Amino acid sequence: MSTASPFIDRRTIIDWLGIAPFMIFALMFLIVPTLYLVTGAFFNAEGQFTFQNIADLFTPTILSAYWISIKVSLASSLGGALIGFALAWAIVLGGLPSWIRNGLLTFSGVASNFAGVPLAFAFIATLGRTGLVTVFLRDWFGFNLYSTGFNLLSFFGLTITYMFFQIPLMVLILTPALDGLKKEWREASEILGASTWQYWRMIGLPILWPSLLGTSLLLFANAFGAIATAYALTGASLNIVPILLYAQIRGDVLHNPNLGYALALGMIVITGLSNVLYIWLRMRAERWQK
Amino acid sequence: MPFLALANIKKSFGQTQVVHDFNMAIEKGEFISFLGPSGCGKTTILRMIAGFEQPSGGTIHINGKDQTRLKPNQRNIGMVFQAYALFPNMTVFDNVAFGLKVAGQPKAEIETRVKEMLKLIHLEHLADRYPYQMSGGQQQRVALARALAPKPQVLLLDEPLSALDAKIRVSLREEIRQIQRQLGITTVFVTHDQEEALSISDRIVVMNAGRADQIGTPSDIYNRPTTRFVASFVGTLNIIEATIVDPAAGTVMIGDQTIALRESIADKTGGETISLALRPEAGSLSESAKGDTALTGKVVSANFLGSVVRTRIAVGKNTVSFDMFNSPDLVMPAPDEVVTLRFSAGDLLVIRD
């Protein structure tokens, strides 16, 4: 027994050494860079502690950038969640032939990864001023889309573009969750006298709530941090946070490097908060789970 | 008029017909079991009574009212499922209250009724638990309370015990039967376990390939099976092949031994092969056993099963099993030993398919 303890100690050290490469990687390329920005947000150029950078965020330009970003992310994640839910519901419970299910799932795998610059091109070619749909509406119905105030380079345009990867992501995550709804729950509620609506309100949705919510918040963070699509779509003309930060990194447009840190901190806080909110709501929603 | 009447019920899924012209009249307060192997159509009939499946033909009446085209939520039927099917997001209380809530009953009444139901299943103390925090037996009792809470006209039980442990299965089935008697509710119970069906039913329907082979009391079904299927599916009846020697005298030959039957086989012809059924507990090896008939054979195996010893002996081409009650001084027959099995000729039933 007396020889056992040093042996265990050595083994423990080896155990921890095993994940050392991962730890070093995470520290160097994920944790420290993030913390560097977070702390940098609280210092001025002379290295003194200050809240001035945070206070400077509350200027009209920056506030409006945050506001548009939040609006686009909310709209595209809620829209994505709603339509994604409808599609997942259709393929799981809609009684459709199985090839539709397989087709949609395969397509969703592709489309959820089809983001960035090419996605912007696709929507410019479709809804841009000379895009297919715009031209089609003009030539066949004499309807000028752009005279209605529609603009692809706007809140609405960006939202509809982002939904191209948001919806498939929702479908991919929600389909297994819907598969997990047991047929017997539906039948039990029916035989107890419940209508379809009552089943969904009292059983189906409460059970799906955690996955629905979790995915929506994931979609929110996904849209909030996205820049490539927006940048390729609008250049620097649309004032959203990632584009503002991009411009700041490239050319210090805010004329204060530490204000850039604060901008980044704001992004982390918002995506972080959405995750804390998610964890909290999920814990509440899952009281009934193991 | 019967309380629950199934008339000429047919059901096909695509090309395959799973239920053929099924007729059944169930009286108020009766406990009826549908017994049969999987795929015999028993669950399909239950689901048609519930309204989850539409019959391809025929009618279903409850208390004189046609239910055939009603939706499940318009029928006021209670149902317990094999896999409990409790709503996982609700407590025991909310599960039991569900049917009352969707019926829009006032809160106070719901509370009284739920408490009454929980008392009935002896789970008042677990009202705030979630399903995952309970054992299978407890969950199934909650499912029963949930089905009974809205005072249904009929209770349907779809293999409610098959997911449970052996011990709980026995105690829960007794509890179900006792609650059913207490409430006097008409109940249809689907099972593939003959012991279960025999122990709690008023009448049993033995189903085979979409048809009712025999409908009768447990004793009828067990002691007087009318078809070979019923004989082999209910209990562990021996089926013995015999050749008729003299139809008028009622003598048959089993292997090289000739015995006389009590039941008349005058309608048959000599040389014809018939099947005879013999219950395993009918025979005995004891010299002093009363019995007018004997068969001699070689012991194939003898197995100790606790309360009984089951011995299999070879008689001609047949293997016949019989059970002896266990006692500490019982001598187990040894393999290859030649023994004589005695029984009453009245215990041999002629199977007429």
Next chain:
Amino acid sequence: MKMSKFFAWLAIAVGVTYFFVPLLGTFEFSLRMRRGEYSLDAYGSVFSDVQFQQTFGFSMLMALFTIAFGMLLVVPTAYWVRLRLPQMRPFVEFVTLMPLVIPAIVIVFGYLRLYNSSSYIPFTGSTFGTNILLVMSYITLSLPYMYRSVDTAMRTIDVRTLTEAAEILGAKWPTILFKCIFPNVMSGVLSGAFITFAIVIGEFTMAALLNRPAFGPYLQLVGANKAYEPSALAIIAFAITWLSMGLIQLVSRFGKLTQSRP
């Protein structure tokens, strides 16, 4: 019943319209380069562009390095956590999911400040160093996907039993890792690799801010300066994504076949 089927078809119809019209629009647009008739001119123009070849090649190379080094990091870690440090699982999983929460632009911003030419580790001081940093950033981006696919594959083969069996037979750990574990989680490694490929090949933020001549920034540049080529490029990019996903499906089907053995 009838009603729900109608709504199901309706949902599918709306989905199909939303997803196919942009693809159709893009494809149609990409054929319009020659006046008055459809042609593949835009594709010809793209493929013959030297910059296209160079940037695409560069991104391919970066993707390969990302996959190789990423897997070298992820597979042993996932293995070790399952085998020896199960108490660290929640933490490691949390770290691997962080890139989904922290926007890429924030991460790269941190790199630029932390690893600039006047810092202790001046990655951005040289082209080679910047390329390393780019690969590291790509590993970070794909960490959630790589870790998940590898970890899922490990769950299905029960690494602990496999390792103990190998140890009883006298195998040393490199043998165990490379001869027993790697081949058995190959389907997970490959799915992770293809999804990484799909992410990295057109990635914009990291490459643009690190100033590397990658495919993503090239796409953006073409988009800002040309009319028909962007559509052709979008169709090409979509085809590449489709190919990656198709390979993942193929691999997972193949993986299911081989996994019936243990």
